[in-house]
Amino acid sequence: MFDAMRKYAARFRTSPRAEVPDGRERRPHNLFEAAAAYVAARTEDDQDGIDEASAWVSPEALSFGVSELASRAVAALARERNESPRTVARDLLGLPAS
Template identity: 65%
Template sequence: MLGRVRKSWSTWRRRAARREERPVQETRRTQGAERRPHNLFEAAAAYVAACVEDDQERIEEAAGWVEPGALVFGVNELACRALIALARERDESPRVVARSLLGLPAA
């Protein structure tokens, strides 16, 4: 029992040490400003906007703000919210709008 506690504690300490050792990356917009961590929705918004503009530097910057799994969740959430907003604006169902955006025939 004590061995498992010791192993868990050492694993936690190694992860905490790795987090502290990571260099803080300054971005174009935050150089010299007070730094605060980005949340996954900020990262998703910046990532998607950079993809639309085909700006590889900004894509890589936004992808580095959060873990890859969190970024995927954020992009998915952004897509869902955008689809809902567009469907309300068009007064159509989200399914119809999604198929329209993808160029698929109406179901």
């Protein structure tokens, strides 16, 4: 099990660096940058932005980043509204209060 996790994490460390047209290297996007760009593009219904952010990292990494972003957003809204995260999550999804 830990071997699989180690191999998965190694993919991020060994991903190729992107090059800028003038030949300089720049660091690749990380999964949180990809998730933020992806969610923002989805919110704005920007298909080009969705496609671009989706190409920055693997689908698994993007899924993890979006999940982490959702968790942090719900926690922040819950603190702001002084409500439970469960209440905020259900409200955001249009579900009745439990």
